[in-house]
Amino acid sequence: MAFKLASSPHLKVKLQTQTVMRRVIMCAIPGIAAQSYFFGIGVLVQILLAVIVALAAEAAVLALRKRAIMPTISDNSAVLTAILLAVAIPPIAPWWLVVIGTLFAIVLVKQLYGGLGQNIFNPAMAAYVMLLISFPVQMTSWSIPTVIAQNPMDISLTLQAIFGSMSAEQLNQYKLGFDGLAMATPLDTVKTDLALGLTMTESLSKPIFSDGFGIGWFWVNMAYLVGGLVMLKLKVIRWHISAGIIGSLFICSSFGYLLSPDTHVGPLVQLFSGATMIAAFFIATDPVTAATSIRGRLIFGALIGVLVYVIRTFGGYPDAFAFAVLLANLCAPFIDYYVKPRTYGHRTGN
Amino acid sequence: MSGIVIAIVVLTILALVFGVLLGFAAEKFKVEGNPLTDQVEALLPQTQCGQCGYPGCRPYAEAIANGDKINKCPPGGTATMEKLADLMGVDPEPLNATEEVQVKKVAYIREEECIGCTKCIQACPVDAILGSGKLMHTVITDYCTGCDLCVAPCPVDCIDMLPVEQTTKTWDWQLNAIPVKQLQEDTLC
């Protein structure tokens, strides 16, 4: 006479981890589309490559760890990590770059820490940083939107570029422009120019800033922003981290810009260039490595914003989201420890 | 040459200053007694059963603080041993007593068999047995620590150590434990 037993509550909301992850991926589609429009379909190739490697790596590690493979693979978290890493890599970077990065992200950063929910660093960002430090040349060889627009790369050219059958000369043309004029990412340009002693105005007059924000980057950021807003609407993510990042970055850069417009990038350029939006909505919001309480998340986001501003302005790297996110990841347990919400019926938080 | 002298002088002064500081601190923040003993004792179950070979929990706590093994407390079980290992910074070791599952037990006197010899009363370390010479004794179960010390002295062996039964108030929410029980009932039927 034993009926089924269970601890209450017996009702469950239907939202599952894999659904959450799938929605995040869906919402990244506008950004990915914009990115492949401006930077060539190499982006898609990289994504495909990364996803395949990620799934294979995850399955292999799970098999070694003697865990059930299918339930973990199907939670889509590895796919998301792969996508986020792939879009951060230059579209025509050699194939081994993304493979090494993905393997690093899945095997070392995620699974060796215990798998989903246990890793302390954002896998995509940790892999990105590893690649950036190990292979600086390949990792900064972003093709230039204007070049792509003038000389569109079809699928075979892209594959040739990625899998190394393209001549170095031709490859360089895509990287550096057919006119041989070196062009970096907008933030890189600014950084180099400021280092050369140029003023901000002078730097912004360069062709890459012809639309005021850096060609292509603005629209890519806008697309990710749209995806992010959809996620907010769907309650896939909560607004606190994104708001923290955008708010603090905006405040910091406005402050710097007002103090010294000649040596500081304006707030809007800060927000709509580089990886700002994808990081604010898709990367930093990874709940596993973020702070958990609401106030904690605001602080976490703000910390990223400040770090990004500091590194972009004073650091050696043109973009800083990967570093900022990793540093904030390190601080997350600390934030959680000190920012506990006040429990009902308690006078003070603790 | 003067460099060496200066270095020696500076270091000497530093050593003196820190020595004085440390000496002062040692006096100022002196802790009475052995705080470790108190900490250890706080972890022991206070059954006063003597199964560790010491006459009570306090002596064993002192012994542990002085480096005795931490695995001599069967009533505390593995949980206590692990806490002690944690506190003392030593490796956990298996309990020295072979021991069935950790169930809390209390003594229970079969009252109709009790001859009123008071031997158990004298054996009880926590005065949890009530009774008088030639009169029936009984255990105040709330006070009983389950130390077992009253069982041996009883001349008529009327003391049982019974496991404390779970009630709805003390239930530990082990939901999957229930069907097992019912299965047994089924087989009985």
Next chain:
Amino acid sequence: MLTLLEQIDKGTLWRAHGGVHPPELKSLSNQTTIGQLPLAKHFVLPLTQVGDSALLAVEVNQRVLKGQSLTSGTSFAYCPVHAPTSGTITAIKPMPSNHASGIEVLSCIIEADGLDEAIKTDAHHAELSNQEILKIIQQAGIAGLGGAAFPTHIKLSPASEIELVIINGIECEPYITSDDRLMREHSDEILAGVAIIQRLISPKRIIIAIEDNKPEAIDAMQHALNSSTLANGTTRITAVPTKYPSGGEKQLIQILTGQEVPSGAIPAQLGMLVQNVATAYAINDAVANGQALTQRVVTVTGLNSQTPGNYWVQIGTPVKHILDTLGFNGNVANDKIIIGGPMMGHSLPDISAPVLKGTNCLLLPDSSEIADSVAEKPCIRCGECAVACPALLLPQQLFWHSKAEEYDKAASFNLHDCIECGCCSYVCPSDIPLVEYYRIAKSAIRTQNEEKKQADFAKLRFEARLKRLEDEKLAREAKAKEAAERRKGSMSSGDKNAVAEAMARIKAKKAAEAGTEPAPSNDIADKKAQIAAALARAKAKKAGAAAPTSEAAANKESAPADANDKKAQVAAAIARAKAKKDAAKAANTANTSGQSETDAVSANTAPAADDKKAKVAAAIARAKAKKDAAKAGNPATPDDAIAQSEADSATADKAQSADDKKAKVAAAVARAKAKKQAALTGNTAAPADVIAEADAVPAETVSAADDKKAKVAAAVARAKAKKLAEKAKQSIQDTDMAIEPETVSEPIETAISETRQETVSNIVNTKDSTDAENSADASVSLVEESASILTAEQQKKARIAATIAKAKAKKAQAKLQEKE
């Protein structure tokens, strides 16, 4: 700035943190009026307070009437349980409880007679004092009907002033509609109950809070309020936005007043009181109609219910009866039965459990409604649980620590403030049963605290005891010193005789002290008996050491035998016991236990032919013989023999205990000894045990005839038994002589010897020697026993007997030495 009361009057609402919006699913059961469930055949009334703050007021086979209290009590916390219908109490025993654990609790089972005859009640009048009303509420057994079942009269006699009474008609759990229907159909009665609460408490405001998904209930209550006597500005009905868990006491207070109940406190601390609408109804029923709380509205719902709806159900009705009457589509293997709502209710392990005062819903979901719990996936720290938590906790931190069993850390995250509402588990995308973890952690913390408390208390008592012992020792020393002083004083008088006398006195005292210390039971009225007992003990030692001969055995055994009839019986018992043991021994060596057992039985029956008790004993022996036959398959160990001997002594005990209570004591002694000797003596000493026990039994019974000293004798026997066992061990090792037992004229003795001889025929030489030893030892101890008995009657005779015993023992020793 408006005051709180003004804001309440304005209908201001505050926001409670967290909460979820599960599907309501209320229309399943709130479409029909409240029905009446037919009476069940039997009712189960848990008597949880019995043994705590209540006494049982009824007994088995008593006829009870509806509304009759089954318990009685005088304490403040006492809340009676009433018979829900008329019938006969068939049993009072532990029954599966209506609790998530299903643990059995003491319950009263009433077999309904179908008459539903109620005890006479008189409707109460308005001229009652508040105290009288409270008394009525208590006697009616009213407890919170919202689910917690806290006695209402306690809540209604608050220590502090109550400014705000909240009548909780929220019913935020999905599915449940019992309060909804009650408000729609009995709004006037509820308001009458509210009026009684108002009279008792006289609060400044009363808020009847109803969730806005029950517009009909709000209308009905508003209508009733308008026509009631309460409508003088103090009472209002407030619609509260639908959100789970707004019906929680703490959350409701926050929504209605913006205040938070401090952690660990009750609303009364804020000057507030929350009562359920159904409780208000019950209060009115008790005060106005004199009805005890014997029925309540229960929502029966879920897709597995054939006729979902609300029903008046007698408290104590087994859930099975509801399922049978109303139809149940589910089956045991696949479905859950949930008591309460889907968010906080517990699944019921056993449907024989009854409906209780707090049972507001019986949810019978099919598997499509409430899916089986799926495997939990790793926490991704999404934080949805923290957003949903109405207590503003960090559920995932609690989860980490609970899962890692770091309960102190979990407690530091305020685990005890968790109200187990289930919001966190509800929203968790990883399907983690968070609340289950918290419950386990909470119970573990509770156990830990309990143990800590007990440990501290034990330490306290241990120290107190040490101090007491120390004090006693000091007091004794002081006394001794005083005595010494006195002695000195008397010495100075110079009278040598007096000195000697004093010395003797002191000696006696000391001896007495020495005697009392190990066993204070010795301080009995008859001191002489004590001394005699001591003498006997001493002799016993010597005798044991001397390894007496069979001659001694013959003589001495005859002594108790002709004492009187009773003793004969006793002896018969010895014979039986011995026979069996011998048989067991035989089984050891020759594996022919079946045969020898049967012999033993016949030996038993012979002397006790016309004794009923003996027959019983024989039957038992037979049973044992059978068992032994089974055992014989594998060589029986000495332990087996011991176990048997225990049982044997029990048999003997049974035979005599019919009219002698003390025999029981003796039996217990024997048993105890058997056990102890099992430990004491090794394999070789097994026979020694046998003797000891066999001796003990008769000795005790005989002496116990009608004398208090039996107990003393028991102690003697005990001591002897131990020593004998030790000695026997030694002597067995020393000698391997075969001493043939002598045939005695006594029938009993014949029986013994018969058995012995039979055994002898089966066993080897060494065993024989042991056997002889047995008989010799037994006889010695018997003599001693008789000595002690006689002591009780006449000291002199005892002494003589003891002397004889001593002499014989000596002779026995001499003989033994000769033979050696």
